Amino acid sequence: MPPRSISRPLALASAVALSATTAVVGATAAQASHPGNGSVLSASNGTNTIRFNNGSTLRLNTGDPTVTTATGAAWAPDGSRAIFATENGEIATIRHNDGGNYWWLSPPPEDNGPVIRYRDPVYRSEGIGVLWSAKEPGSPWRIEAQVASGGFYPRQLTPADGRHYLNPDSGPGALFVYQSQGGTVDTPSGTSQVGVFDGDSFDTILDDATNPSISPNGKRVAFVRGGQIHAANIDGSDVIAITSNAVAHDHPTWSPDGNTVAFTNGTGVATAPANGSGAANPTVVAGLSGTPSYQPQRRDTVARLAGSNRFGTATAVSQAHWATASDQNDPRQFADAVVLSRSDLFADALGGAALAAAKQGPLLMTPPTALTAAAEAEIRRILPTGKTVYLLGSTGAISTTVENRVKALGYQVKRLAGQNRYDTSITIANEVNPNPDYVLAATGADFPDALAAGAAAGSFNLPGSGSSAVVVLTNNKTLPAGTKTYLDRVQSTSLIFGIGVQGATATGPYDPIPVAGDNRYQTALFAAWVFFGGTDYAGVATGVNWPDALSGGALMATINGPLLLTRGNQSGLSIEPEVFLDEHSGSLDTALIFGGTGVVSTGQQAPIGAWISGPGGYTVVQNPTNVGIVGLPRGTSAQAATAAEPSRVRTAEELKAAAAGLEERLAQH
Incomplete structure (x- = not known):
């Protein structure tokens, strides 16, 4: 692994073209939901800003031409840093109050090696580790774990069974949920499932489901089915509708207290009670678009x-x-x-x-x-x-x-x-x-x-x-x-x-x-x-x-x-x-x-x-x-x-x- 350089070739952005069925796979994962106080909601949409529901904006101004946009930004358990995918398919973090303060997490490109693209980053529940999806040409998407610092080799968690594993979301301890899907070696397609890893085994819990998000206490999972947000117990039982209004929804994420789910709502962002009581009338959050993520306020x-x-x-x-x-x-x-x-x-x-x-x-x-x-x-x-x-x-x-x-x-x-x-x-x-x-x-x-x-x-x-x-x-x-x-x-x-x-x-x-x-x-x-x-x-x-x-x-x-x-x-x-x-x-x-x-x-x-x-x-x-x-x-x-x-x-x-x-x-x- 060569040392990380701040000035890497811009050609990296076009080195690999990964086709995917966006409507099925989703551009980014649901974002990790950490327990704690506060209800500050942010959203990132692949531009140079992360916007908040209180009207503030975190604008990337890194000075690095390879770190100018943020996709799928998710917060550390104390809200101090956001982890996100860059435009070149790498992973970095940014400080909560300084858009020029960034650090790399994903490994640097290998000299003359395959170009690996990364997406769907989330912090683990304790902040010590991170999860993301990764792939190189000729291999399906896999979920990897790494310590929340640069300079480590990520470890593949998901089986090498030919399926695509995407959109991880972390719960308490070793628990995390994910999306799995068939398709060709480079392109996920067909019906997707939601599964859970409990520290010992990978188990499918929901069919015809995408983009899962696990509740802060690890007992419930929100997911997308038919363009609507649903929630179920962690074993797949007790499915309820979180949304039923006539627009497309995606990217669910839980509030730190577990009472609310945020999600994309058409071209914007909305929230609804996690018990399903507001399914027909989600609350639209003014000024937000893209992938939502709650910023914890832990001391x-x-x-x-x-x-x-x-x-x-x-x-x-x-x-x-x-x-x-x-x-x-x-x-x-x-x-x-x-x-x-x-x-x-x-x-x-x-x-x-x-x-x-x-x-x-x-x-x-x-x-x-x-x-x-x-x-x-x-x-x-x-x-x-x-x-x-x-x-x-x-x-x-x-x-x-x-x-x-x-x-x-x-x-x-x-x-x-x-x-x-x-x-x-x-x-x-x-x-x-x-x-x-x-x-x-x-x-x-x-x-x-x-x-x-x-x-x-x-x-x-x-x-x-x-x-x-x-x-x-x-x-x-x-x-x-x-x-x-x-x-x-x-x-x-x-x-x-x-x-x-x-x-x-x-x-x-x-x-x-x-x-x-x-x-x-x-x-x-x-x-x-x-x-x-x-x-x-x-x-x-x-x-x-x-x-x-x-x-x-x-x-x-x-x-x-x-x-x-x-x-x-x-x-x-x-x-x-x-x-x-x-x-x-x-x-x-x-x-x-x-x-x-x-x-x-x-x-x-x-x-x-x-x-x-x-x-x-x-x-x-x-x-x-x-x-x-x-x-x-x-x-x-x-x-x-x-x-x-x-x-x-x-x-x-x-x-x-x-x-x-x-x-x-x-x-x-």
Whole structure:
């Protein structure tokens, strides 16, 4: 996959001609209906505008000659971004209040490969994934799933049975509905059916039906039959008429509360009650034409996790996610271990985030000579006796006094140490996995690159993810003996990344994949772009100091989100985290700020909230004991993909392609 370019050949528009029976297939799908508040209705009609029923207009002014019109625009669950098909049959998203702010989602055209056209895009119910229809010449339409970020390979969901699958619409969880149809290999024709995928199987529920839309609660489906809108239960029973007036209708979509269905009504747009009581007299919506879609007004969350010092912040970070061990009804995730680091120096702790994710527990801190009361209380709260506490570094880093105290509390202790910080990083890496899939090398002479790398590596280490990654340290632009010996051993089986200029330079003899920006903030952005996509959560920490980013990075690794660095002592948010938050706002519902206002200034809080949210805005919370990260049963992973969900963990090929396109991507924005 070549890197995405903003200036692609205009010839792409005419590269493929796809004939279709428009009256049967429909030009675009019914648009996803997400639960929530608000009833703002929009419509797109293949022009450069998305219009709203409140009289406002979102006008595309991207400056890109291949992104000048929007067809079938549908909204993210928080209304922050609309996903749409471009005039060239590709998929992009646009910000709800800025027609020049767009990002690509569909893969770029392959060099000398078949031209694939995409249509019918919708966000999945949680915003992390998207669905669309795709085809190339000589193949029928298929439905694909992808993470809601560029740089991933889409995954075909529908069977390769020769039928055309179109117009997907997503419901809760893995549920989605679709239209299937026969015909020739390139042209759908004949009677179409509506089916449902429940996460396990594809089942036809309605004959002579097109363009389905699923209700926000997943219990009803609206569809088109004979030019009228109908609705049925999700199993196809209890069919009622939503419209009966004498004009053609298409493209049904449900309001966020599930009480109303909007649809095309002749050349315009109208609405009617979902119970069928207004079938004869739909309410015409003035000023709208094209495919309707309700824009949800969900509020997102900015959670600041902070204490009066680094120990208090580490505790606040832990309490935001990890359950109280003695309370089996605690909705947070139960910990299986604790990683304990010294609090005065960062050197031995830089691989701790990857270890914490692998062992399923928080990273806490203590002074070298004695276990703090805060760390002891948190260990006792979250960890059943008999479980393991990992100590990072030798007895000079964490003393035998601390070790003995932990043992006296009833825990197993495993010390991970080497003769220096570099050897300690190797010991930690071997504890994570002696033969990892990925090795992220960053300088151990400073902290920022390694902390961003730790969150990235840890995201591969969750149980069920099917892969593993570790962080090892370089001595700036040179390789310490221990790191060299380690890389000599794993280079034939592990993909090596150089994180930051120093890490990339030091590992040069091993032909690493460089992930290196002009500064620490850009390197953290690059790591987020390469290793993350379709995430609910993003973390923001200061790049000026390390303790809050250390404990925060361990949490981000565990919940599969990037650690972004900002110039925390400045009044405004740095451009690097701003760019990532903007692009991923369709999937992000929570931003986590690590540290108090003296660490990440108050002035950065509002921009963080604004960039992740849509018109519904955001709520700021301070030290929530459950930030909404629902706990998982032991031994399972948030990254484990079902048959209906693409993995949020990039493949090796995707990682290489994402890294290769970093500079070009940055230049576009």
